[in-house]
Amino acid sequence: MKVLGISGSSRKEDISGVFKLVRTVLENTGVEYELVSLRGKKIGGCIACLGCARDNVCKVDDDMAPLRDKIVEADAFVIGAPNYYSTLNAITHAFLERWFQFRHQEGNTLWGKLAVAVGVGGADGRAPAGDIQRFFLYNFVETVATVSGQGAAACYSCGYGETCGVGIPAMVYGKGVKITPEMVPDVARQPAVVASAVEAGKLLGERLRGGHDRQQVTLRMQRKLMEMFKHSA
Numbered sequence: 401m402k403v404l405g406i407s408g409s410s411r412k413e414d415i416s417g418v419f420k421l422v423r424t425v426l427e428n429t430g431v432e433y434e435l436v437s438l439r440g441k442k443i444g445g446c447i448a449c450l451g452c453a454r455d456n457v458c459k460v461d462d463d464m465a466p467l468r469d470k471i472v473e474a475d476a477f478v479i480g481a482p483n484y485y486s487t488l489n490a491i492t493h494a495f496l497e498r499w500f501q502f503r504h505q506e507g508n509t510l511w512g513k514l515a516v517a518v519g520v521g522g523a524d525g526r527a528p529a530g531d532i533q534r535f536f537l538y539n540f541v542e543t544v545a546t547v548s549g550q551g552a553a554a555c556y557s558c559g560y561g562e563t564c565g566v567g568i569p570a571m572v573y574g575k576g577v578k579i580t581p582e583m584v585p586d587v588a589r590q591p592a593v594v595a596s597a598v599e600a601g602k603l604l605g606e607r608l609r610g611g612h613d614r615q616q617v618t619l620r621m622q623r624k625l626m627e628m629f630k631h632s633a
């Protein structure tokens with residue numbers, strides 16, 4: 401049994417809230433895992449060439465190709481992304497768009513697998529976590545938990561945060577504020593967020609070890625997707 405973790409942040413792993421939370425979820429599954437960071441990878445969005453229609457294998461030659469086997473082999477996923485303009489950042493969106501390659505001719509490679517969706521934002525990460533959950537649903541993957549945390553907005557480290565009137569530090573603490581390390585939001589110092597990541601990991605591990613029935617999960621996700629389509633029509 402193996403869980404694939406994906407951190408979609410472009411920030412270095414030691415300062416990325418997404419990376420930290422995805423890792424916390426993985427560490428608490430009690431299951432073998434691999435954590436891959438998309439930082440620095442070249443992954444473009446789906447170009448709708450339909451080269452994958454015959455065999456469910458994407459033909460675009462970029463850094464997505466080596467990740468395909470990992471996605472296929474994984475029993476579950478923990479995917480996290482930063483909140484950019486109230487949605488996913490571009491590379492995580494591109495990565496998930498490319499899961500289109502699994503969808504043809506009732507290709508059931510991903511159907512019934514389990515997942516946790518993680519989002520981090522300068523305010524909060526609910527928007528990207530919800531977006532990841534929707535991508536999972538399109539592949540009939542069940543999201544067993546979502547985790548959202550508050551990360552450090554770039555204004556804390558851009559060099560102008562103490563004086564810029566439209567920056568987050570000035571808006572929260574007033575213009576001319578002296579930025580101290582304690583002020584900079586860090587998911588690792590948010591007990592409720594860490595607890596939800598720990599719980600999400602434990603739940604994912606329990607569901608996996610409980611011998612979850614992929615067929616049942618698939619049927620439930622198919623019904624859920626149909627409901628979503630009905631409500632958006």
Ligand SMILES: Cc1cc2nc3c(=O)[nH]c(=O)nc-3n(C[C@H](O)[C@H](O)[C@H](O)COP(=O)(O)O)c2cc1C
Nearest residue numbers: 409416417418482483484485486521522523551552
């Ligand atoms: C281009 C850009 C747009 C952003 N837009 C939002 C936003 O709409 N809402 C929000 O809460 N945070 C926003 N942020 C802040 C990031 O979500 C925040 O810095 C978060 O910590 C990034 O996660 P990371 O630390 O794992 O990279 C934005 C950051 C950038 C660089």
